Amino acid sequence: MLGQILYALPFLAQGFAVTLWVSLLVVVLSLIAGVLLGVGLVYGPLPLRWAVRIFSDTIRGIPILVLMFFVYYGLPAIGLHLPSFWAAVSALTLFKTAQVIEYLRGAVGSIPKGQSEAAMAIGLTFRQRLAYVIFPQAFRRFLPPWINGVTDAVKGSALVSLLGITDLMQAINQVIGRTYEAMPLYILGALIYFAVNYALSLASRRLERRFSFIRE
Amino acid sequence: MGYALNFNLIWRHFDKLWGGLLLSLELAVISIAIGTVIGLVLAVWYVSAGRTVRAIIAAYVEFIRNVPLILLVYLVFYGVPTVVDLAYSAPTSFVLTLSVYSGAYLVEVFRSGLEAVPRGQLDAGKAIGLTPWQRLLHVRLPTMLRITLPALSNTFISLFKDTSIASVISVPELTFGAQWINFNTFRIVEVYLVTTAMYLVTGYVLLFGLRLVERRFRAAR
């Protein structure tokens, strides 16, 4: 049994690399999209606010799995063919983007209106206000939930296995298909996911403490 | 483009979706009920227990919360029966998994709620001569519930959405029904539009109902 698992380790490592790559893509892409749309939600003109609100509430209201099948099977029907890898990454990114939008709204919304006004009063433009006054303060409120959410991205990435992508989850299933050692391999997989995510959540707690010294 | 929406085939197989939705709700309700019991018991135990018990409960919570649900579902359905002489159906297996899974999330919700109960209330309970059990039942738990209701509602909705994972072990809930229609009719866009709408409407109806409960609970105090 142990021999078979050792034999499969390089294969599992490859799958693990795919898991990390998918997670990283999702985290980075959703951060960019979420911050942009979040700024649109807070400061944009009314139609944009509505659009972002509907987008966020809809995406967060459906299971990621359904979203993923929709993107993968549904988009080709309207002429958009995405390879399974990018379909999976897009769906996970859409979901995560909606979360980032909410983190950003919460973080920016917690900053008193007087801060924007004081920044306006000294003649800062909108972008300067965001860059030098709003974001530096919003950052420490945004960071803890966002890092916590990174573990969601890693966990969510396991769903890409359902589109036939050989991530850690799929690699485990494939090794089980050859070796029939279901229990040890699932436990090994669980431990790997746990190790990554637990490390991330510890990091988030530390950061939270580090940034708590800035008082209001 | 040139894709014309046609919902006829969806309506013909709508029982797959409707039956699926009912099963999704059933899975969610049973799992959440068991999970709530697990969560409450462990949370109450945690706040009054010594170091070892706390560490064990924390280990359970941290482990479950940091592992993908899909892996736990596979582990319980395909893994556990290989080492334990147990036979259970896919729906039972999923309910088992989601119960343990939701229990871990709910321990956290209840624990933080219990810790947020103001000291003064407990002291007041002591002052009027309530026993520890009475204090728990009449002071601590009701206050904790009121504090945690919003977070509890969100967790419940999120667990309802998680039932879609049951489709990976062929439990014929809503997502499974959608896939069946997808593969058998190829009205792909339509089926996912309808499925999405069903999840959204159900989710928001649940949320609305839970908010009503929250309001009533607050008014009753």
Added chain:
Amino acid sequence: MSEASNASPVLLDVSGVSKAFGAIEVLRSVNLEVKRGEVVTVIGPSGSGKTTLLRCVNFLESYDSGSIRIDGKEVGYLSAGTRQRRGERDLAAMRAETGMVFQSFNLFPHLTAAGNIMLGLTKVRKKSQAEARSIAEHWLGRVGLAHKADSLPAELSGGQQQRVGIARAVAMEPKILLLDEITSALDPELVGEVLAVVRSLAEDGMTMLMVTHEMAFARDASSRIVFMADGGVSAVGPPKEILAAETTNERLRTFLARFRASYF
């Protein structure tokens, strides 16, 4: 055009400004002039539109009709006739010409006292870090806080924070300084130190428009006092005239009577 208007003694010209929040008219055709070097104080009961007027001057609030000009230049709109707002950059540049001090200080909590002052100097005035720092230190010295340059706002008392707020506004060398109830949020024992700073700025010839409830200070430091009631200017004149007990303005008399009981 700006060359010509520079010669005019009138720095701020508010004419016929009206504004409504929904059905409530907060400003009704307000007219007001502030000349260079003048200190004009706006008094009046709460809800009379004082703060809204002040916030219109640097366009933190828009107004429905009328015109506000600083140095002959229309403030928030492209011209007096249109309600077409200036672009973002244009508006920011206009605001840099007016300094504002807030009731709740609104210091940037993530920046030190010096950092608060330097932000506008480096990003708007495009000064170097070193130059901005020396200007910041100069003004912190003026408000008696040279030793607090590197303190965060949370480490300062309310009075100290407000003095930094004043330094942040004047360091930009604004044409006019707007002071919005700057002592209202302070403990009574801290009011004096802030008012002393304002007084010394007035002596330097800084043009100021301020809203305050400090009647004694208004009487001593103002060139003129404007009494607002129900969104309009009810009386204007030198302090002695406006604060006189024998005024014939019914509203003003009731307003002052309430203050006299506690302040005079």
